[in-house]
Amino acid sequence: MNIVVCVKYVPDATADRKFEDDNTVDRVGVDGLLSELDEYAVEQALQFREKREGEEITVTALTVGPEKAVDAVRKALQMGADSGVHVVDDAIAGSDYIATSLVLAKAVEKIKADAGADLVVCGMASTDASGSVVPAMLAERLGLPQVTLASVVESQGDQVRIKRDNEGSTEVIGATLPIVLSVTDQSGEARYPSFKGIMAAKKKGLETWSLSDLGVDAGEVGLSVAWSQVEDTTARPPRTAGEIVTDEDGSGATALVDFLASKKFI
Amino acid sequence: MSEVLVVIDHADGEVKKPTYELLTIAKRLGEPSAVFFGSPDQGDAVAEKVKKYGAGKVYVIDDAQIKGYLVAPKAEALQQLAEKTSPAAILLPSTFENKEVAGRLAIKLGSGMITDAVDVTDGGVTTQSVFAGNFTVQAKVTTGTPIITVKPNSAAPEEAEGAGAVEAFAVTISDAAKGAQIVATQPRQSTGRPELTEAAIVVSGGRGTGGNFEPVEGFADSLGAAVGASRAAVDSGWMPHAFQVGQTGKTVSPQLYVANGISGAIQHRAGMQTSKTIVAVNKDPEAPIFELVDFGVVGDLHSVLPAATEKITERKG
Numbered sequence: 148m149n150i151v152v153c154v155k156y157v158p159d160a161t162a163d164r165k166f167e168d169d170n171t172v173d174r175v176g177v178d179g180l181l182s183e184l185d186e187y188a189v190e191q192a193l194q195f196r197e198k199r200e201g202e203e204i205t206v207t208a209l210t211v212g213p214e215k216a217v218d219a220v221r222k223a224l225q226m227g228a229d230s231g232v233h234v235v236d237d238a239i240a241g242s243d244y245i246a247t248s249l250v251l252a253k254a255v256e257k258i259k260a261d262a263g264a265d266l267v268v269c270g271m272a273s274t275d276a277s278g279s280v281v282p283a284m285l286a287e288r289l290g291l292p293q294v295t296l297a298s299v300v301e302s303q304g305d306q307v308r309i310k311r312d313n314e315g316s317t318e319v320i321g322a323t324l325p326i327v328l329s330v331t332d333q334s335g336e337a338r339y340p341s342f343k344g345i346m347a348a349k350k351k352g353l354e355t356w357s358l359s360d361l362g363v364d365a366g367e368v369g370l371s372v373a374w375s376q377v378e379d380t381t382a383r384p385p386r387t388a389g390e391i392v393t394d395e396d397g398s399g400a401t402a403l404v405d406f407l408a409s410k411k412f413i
Numbered sequence: 414m415s416e417v418l419v420v421i422d423h424a425d426g427e428v429k430k431p432t433y434e435l436l437t438i439a440k441r442l443g444e445p446s447a448v449f450f451g452s453p454d455q456g457d458a459v460a461e462k463v464k465k466y467g468a469g470k471v472y473v474i475d476d477a478q479i480k481g482y483l484v485a486p487k488a489e490a491l492q493q494l495a496e497k498t499s500p501a502a503i504l505l506p507s508t509f510e511n512k513e514v515a516g517r518l519a520i521k522l523g524s525g526m527i528t529d530a531v532d533v534t535d536g537g538v539t540t541q542s543v544f545a546g547n548f549t550v551q552a553k554v555t556t557g558t559p560i561i562t563v564k565p566n567s568a569a570p571e572e573a574e575g576a577g578a579v580e581a582f583a584v585t586i587s588d589a590a591k592g593a594q595i596v597a598t599q600p601r602q603s604t605g606r607p608e609l610t611e612a613a614i615v616v617s618g619g620r621g622t623g624g625n626f627e628p629v630e631g632f633a634d635s636l637g638a639a640v641g642a643s644r645a646a647v648d649s650g651w652m653p654h655a656f657q658v659g660q661t662g663k664t665v666s667p668q669l670y671v672a673n674g675i676s677g678a679i680q681h682r683a684g685m686q687t688s689k690t691i692v693a694v695n696k697d698p699e700a701p702i703f704e705l706v707d708f709g710v711v712g713d714l715h716s717v718l719p720a721a722t723e724k725i726t727e728r729k730g
């Protein structure tokens with residue numbers, strides 16, 4: 148069995164994230180890393196393997212992104228994935244969800260032909276785009292059941308069950324492998340790479356594919372053919388700090404209530 | 414004018430406020446038609462509600478074959494409705510489920526999609542708030558039928574008389590779309606408080622509560638507010654995940670947000686930074702949350718909040 152885990156390289160959320168002049172996300176000038184939410188996906192892929200002792204299971208980490216995005220795959224290898232694939236091509240820059248999901252789907256199909264893809268694991272959202280749509284779109288393109296936003300994952304044989312928090316309820320979802328799974332940050336703390344893991348990662352296979360390796364035409368992806376276009380990006384004016392009072396013997400509560408009343412909240 | 418499909422947000426036939434906001438936005442783009450996924454015998458009652466906000470038609474899609482499975486059947490149903498009606502746009506309330514429906518529908522229809530819009534102009538230009546609310550982005554769908562998911566509180570609902578003509582729409586759901594089965598559903602207990610994402614006032618508690626949410630809840634009730642929590646409070650098991658505000662929880666944009674015992678990490682800001690007025694109570698004067706506030710109290714929430722609650726209750730008489 149082979150598990151494909153999709154990991155995205157994103158600008159660090161705690162750094163000054165910004166846009167380029169063409170309104171695409173600055174992925175070069177700002178330090179990047181493996182999206183923290185995709186660490187949970189790697190963790191669940193590894194646990195899936197570890198819980199099935201005696202079965203031959205491999206984990207392939209897959210990313211689509213610029214040169215530096217290979218760091219996201221390396222981190223996954225350090226955590227314990229067995230091999231990595233980095234799809235990089237100048238034509239991909241500025242792709243929307245439609246194109247990104249297309250390239251990911253083609254890459255999964257190629258991995259499937261070589262090693263199998265019985266389970267595709269994603270994070271709940273990328274920390275930059277926060278769409279939470281790519282896993283569903285990947286399922287649509289691959290024609291697989293989508294079992295998304297799992298806070299708990301259990302499996303037996305080819306059956307997978309998850310718990311999912313919906314708007315007004317908690318649901319249990321069941322499906323039969325192969326599936327596309329996405330997991331939330333409630334699914335369990337992700338492990339840190341060990342020293343041994345970091346050393347071992349250096350010897351693991353890491354392939355670099357271009358669009359032509361996937362049989363995707365450059366005209367199908369990228370900024371110029373995106374089905375939606377960003378027209379403008381504006382930095383939000385920083386909030387100016389308001390009045391701060393220090394509570395002394397109940398003065399804080401009085402001041403707070405006066406403020407709320409002045410704004411007509413009471 | 415072309416139709417604009419608006420997917421109704423409801424719980425067992427009880428129409429929710431974001432539906433009226435979406436109908437109001439839909440009028441800017443064309444002729445609003447509401448789409449009801451539910452039990453056909455609730456169709457008329459739902460139509461009565463949505464026609465007051467301008468719905469000309471109300472498509473009733475029997476969800477008997479849809480509700481037992483995750484996402485894929487809804488996308489198929491909307492594809493069939495879109496092919497019949499050639500709408501000018503399709504609007505959905507921005508929930509996790511609807512975003513996934515929108516994503517699949519976009520591929521099926523060969524159409525562009527925009528998620529989490531907080532505004533849509535009559536020209537179809539959307540506004541989104543990104544990077545934890547630090548940037549706003551203006552975007553537009555340029556291919557196919559614009560599919561847009563819209564966040565709650567994105568427009569003030571405007572009443573407008575619509576015909577509200579009910580039309581049953583029959584759909585065919587493929588076996589392939591039934592791959593992810595909903596085996597069990599546990600409805601969340603109602604707290605009796607307003608819904609987090611729709612509330613005008615949200616009062617949240619963090620690690621600083623030390624696990625005692627009573628002061629936060631009491632204060633919230635005195636203001637008629639919804640209660641929220643930071644991830645630290647959720648991870649500690651003090652509040653269910655459904656109450657989490659932030660990047661991996663709910664995004665709220667109320668008139669007033671009160672953060673108590675919350676430091677103001679970027680991931681928390683992501684869920685509340687666009688609130689109109691922000692207030693914080695925190696005992697650390699250096700807490701980053703104070704950079705955002707319109708009003709802040711440096712103090713212990715366990716004394717400030719109960720005292721404030723008492724004063725508010727007194728005022729109200």
Ligand SMILES: Cc1cc2nc3c(=O)[nH]c(=O)nc-3n(C[C@H](O)[C@H](O)[C@H](O)COP(=O)(O)OP(=O)(O)OC[C@H]3O[C@@H](n4cnc5c(N)ncnc54)[C@H](O)[C@@H]3O)c2cc1C
Pocket residue numbers: 183184332618619620621622642643644645646657658659660661662663673674675676677678679680681684694695696697700712713714715
């Ligand atoms: C990928 C990712 C996603 C995340 N998603 C979210 C998310 O969705 N939502 C979220 O909230 N966080 C999220 N986080 C976590 C976030 O980074 C912070 O760890 C979290 O918000 C901290 O919660 P807190 O402010 O309650 O706790 P702390 O940071 O520990 O702050 C507690 C505050 O309480 C104050 N305090 C203590 N005692 C009192 C008292 N008696 N009275 C008044 N004040 C007191 C302290 O001064 C301090 O400022 C995420 C993190 C990651 C990595």
Ligand SMILES: Nc1ncnc2c1ncn2[C@@H]1O[C@H](COP(=O)(O)O)[C@@H](O)[C@H]1O
Pocket residue numbers: 153154155156182184185188209210211212247251268269270271272273274276277278279280281282
């Ligand atoms: N460029 C990418 N490369 C690899 N995986 C991705 C990429 N974009 C999105 N994903 C996966 O899809 C999930 C959801 O992303 P999004 O829909 O952008 O919020 C992420 O957590 C990843 O697992």
